[in-house]
Structures are given as C-alpha cells and as structure tokens.
Amino acid sequence: MKWDVAFVHVNFIGKHPREPHCIDDYSIYICCPA
DSSP: OOOOEEOOOOOSSSBSSTTOEEEEEEEEEEEOOO
C-alpha cells in the first residue's frame, strides 16, 4: 500500500482540503488510497 504524505502548516486535526479520505495528524496530511 502506498502512502502519500504532504507536509502542511496547520496545528489542528482536520480533513485534507482536497482529499476527504485523508486525515491531518499533527501538521502532516496522511493520505491513504481511496
């Protein structure tokens, strides 16, 4: 399984702006395959 990780400047747990199936974990967007 391939994981797409994008680093962003946020300080809260939320949803990825373009990928709803991704989660924001401590300023790191961890995107799993849809």
